[in-house]
Amino acid sequence: MKIPILMYHQIDQPPKRGTALRGLIVAPSSFAWQMRLLRLMGYQGLSMRDLEPYLQGEKQGKVVGLTFDDGYQNNLDNALPILLKNGFTATCYAVSSMIGGTNLWDKGKVAEKPLMTLENWRTWRDAGMDIGSHTRTHADLTQSDPKAALNEIKESKHELQFALDYEVRHFCYPYGRFNECHAAMVQESGYVTATTTHRGRVIAGNNSHVKLNRIMIARATNLFLFYLKVATKYEDRYI
Numbered sequence: 001m002k003i004p005i006l007m008y009h010q011i012d013q014p015p016k017r018g019t020a021l022r023g024l025i026v027a028p029s030s031f032a033w034q035m036r037l038l039r040l041m042g043y044q045g046l047s048m049r050d051l052e053p054y055l056q057g058e059k060q061g062k063v064v065g066l067t068f069d070d071g072y073q074n075n076l077d078n079a080l081p082i083l084l085k086n087g088f089t090a091t092c093y094a095v096s097s098m099i100g101g102t103n104l105w106d107k108g109k110v111a112e113k114p115l116m117t118l119e120n121w122r123t124w125r126d127a128g129m130d131i132g133s134h135t136r137t138h139a140d141l142t143q144s145d146p147k148a149a150l151n152e153i154k155e156s157k158h159e160l161q162f163a164l165d166y167e168v169r170h171f172c173y174p175y176g177r178f179n180e181c182h183a184a185m186v187q188e189s190g191y192v193t194a195t196t197t198h199r200g201r202v203i204a205g206n207n208s209h210v211k212l213n214r215i216m217i218a219r220a221t222n223l224f225l226f227y228l229k230v231a232t233k234y235e236d237r238y239i
């Protein structure tokens with residue numbers, strides 16, 4: 001079984017034209033149509049936590065993983081109501097030392113946007129949504145020494161679990177950058193999955209899931225392209 005795991009960042013109104021990485025900000029109306037289409041096609045949108053039995057091959061069904069990187073407040077404001085309306089769950093990956101802050105790691109490259117506060121994360125959690133880790137500081141692991149990388153991977157899990165009283169089982173590599181050592185660290189730290197920015201759908205089965213492909217949904221992804229990405233081999237050709 002092939003499972004698409006969708007990767008989103010922000011769900012918000014578009015910033016000014018020419019703004020860097022504007023393409024990663026999906027309009028709330030587009031997101032609403034995408035979720036509606038999934039539902040009409042008979043797919044269930046699931047968080048990484050809810051996707052676990054499908055990834056492990058224990059359950060079969062038309063499922064799509066829904067993930068949001070970085071933990072923007074607009075995920076709570078704009079995506080959560082749409083997820084709930086469709087009966088879907090999703091995982092949002094938090095940068096554990098930047099809760100209540102802004103996307104400082106992008107400073108000068110992307111407009112500064114508020115990240116969820118602790119209170120926001122509790123609302124997200126209590127709505128049945130999943131919380132994953134995106135390291136402590138949004139570090140590029142390939143530019144960190146092994147000790148620092150392990151700290152980013154392991155301590156973020158502990159910090160989030162402590163702050164939110166929630167078991168953090170899923171990880172996402174910042175910038176999609178990692179090597180084999182980092183994948184091993186993720187496994188050793190007790191995560192069940194880790195998502196990357198490699199394109200393609202995921203093959204379910206009883207193997208390791210610390211290098212999962214994803215499907216990027218961008219501002220320019222129209223509904224037809226969205227359909228192709230989810231339901232056909234369109235993304236698999238990149239594997």
Ligand SMILES: [Zn+2]
Pocket residue numbers: 069070134138174175
């Ligand atoms: Zn990120």
